[in-house]
Amino acid sequence: MFCFSKRAVTLTTALAALLCCVNSFADLIGASSSPKRAEVTVEEGQTIEIRWVISTNPVHESGAFSPQGTLRDTTTDTVLKTLNNPFNLNKGAGPIYFEESLTLTAEEAKKWYDMGHRKLEYKRVFTTGSELPSTTEAAVDINLKSKEDVATQKLEQESLTAHSLQLTFKPQRFRQQVAQGLPLQAQLFVPFSGRGTLAGRWQLALVEPQGALTYKTLATVNKPVSESTEFLLSPKLPTQTLGRHLLRFCIDSPSAAGMAMTGAETACPNPQLSSALQYDVVENFVKQSEAPASAGPANLTATSKLRWPVIPDTRVYELQIHQLTGTDMLSSSDFVGRLLLPSTSTSTQLSADLINHLNPGTTYTWQVNALDQHGDLILQTAPQQFVFMP
Structure with missing residues (x-):
């Protein structure tokens, strides 16, 4: 017979709890796919080369496993195809990479299309090989299109119609006065119908006591759009010269497309498709430091x-x-996304949701905006770059 003291039992329980915590930490923390989206012309079919990336906690050592991939209709949840192509790496920590070729033949793509399937999802679930397994998943969104759909889309692109332009400052609480040297941007909302290319230009004029306004182009826009609303951020607006400034955005007429962006102009090609805002640059009595430096890995x-x-x-x-x-x-x-953090924070990791929206090997910029109790901008850090390598 073995006897255990109460203290021994307590230590055993604590050790078991500690081991449980360690195992729960050694989990998969996310997965992503590249590409995230693909379009397949049903008359031709396509082979999609997919790279799966699985991220793990640092102490994880048991690899990852995925028995199969499933292709389904996201609207009806109908499973169209199952690929019994197992991935298995039974040791090692993340990031873990799997490569896969997903072939949709013209015959099966056309069959699914004729049955009414349009928006598909190819998904894999990954799990650990530990005693306390955890799972994570990632998917590739696939749109099925016919050649007739493509031709119709091109026809719709010729009938892009902007209904209105809503120009505001960012942040929206800005009261049309900015202290000299502080950062300022504007944002434009454009409700429209159809598909096509949104072509236009950001322009700025300094309001003089006498004389006509002469606008100078800050930047041009030439952006394909397909949703019902688009928003654009302006370039950083000049705030060094005291006085009143008039900012406007003009949608270009077809004949204006391709015009030089350095010329001076007085009128938009189509005044009905323009929007303007004024702002005053006033003396900055509180001396602001330059944009503070931030730090992050390359x-x-x-x-x-x-x-x-x-x-x-x-x-x-x-x-x-x-x-x-x-x-x-x-x-x-x-x-890509944003995080709101309390004023006591001076560092952070990206959330799992943000990580899932990053593509491996792609370069991104990050910047921190300091906001006051009204949500107004105080200062912002200089933009920094990083390459995402999960």
Whole structure:
């Protein structure tokens, strides 16, 4: 007979709890696919080359396993095809990579299309090989289109119609006065119908006491759109010269497309398709420091931390992630996501949801906005770049 003291039992229980915590930490924390979306012309079929990336906690050592992939209709949840192509890596920590070729033949794609299937999802569930397994999943969205659909889409592109332009400052609480040297941007909302290319230009004029307004083009826009509403962020607006400024956005007429962006103009090609805002640059009596420096890794992983300095009077920090496009101008398609963090924070890891929206090997920019109790911008850090390497 063995006897155990009460203290021994207590230590045994604590050790078991500790081991449980360690095992729960050693889980898969996310998965992603590249590409995330694909379009298949049903008359031709297609082979989609997929790379699956599985991220794990640092202490995880038991690899990952996926027995099969499933192709289903996202509207009806009908399973159309199952690929019994198991992936198995029974040891090692993340990131874990799997490569796969998904072939949709013209015959089966046309059959599914004729049955009414349009939006498909090819999904894999990954699990660990540990005693306490965890799971994560990722998917590729697939759109089935016929050649007639493609021809119809091209026809719709010729009938893009913008219904109105709504131009506001960012943040929207801005009261049309900005202290000299502080950052300022505007945002444009464009409700429209049809498909096509949104072509236009951001222009700015300094209001002189006498004389006609002469606008100078800050940047041009030439962006394919397919949703019912698009939003654009302007370039950073000049705030060094005191006085009243008039900002406008003009949608170009077909004949204006391709015009030089450095010329001076007085009128938009179509005044009904334009919107304007004025702002006053006033003397900055409170001397502001230059944009504070932030720090982050050149290559970012799921466990990397982004850091920034303390900015006085901040109530909330807003961390924004954008995909690098090589231009100062941002659009809705470049925006990846944001995190709102308390004023006590000076560093953070990206959330699992943000990580899932990043593509391996892609370059992104991140920036922290310091907001006051009204949600107005106090200062923002200089943009920093990283390459996502899960």
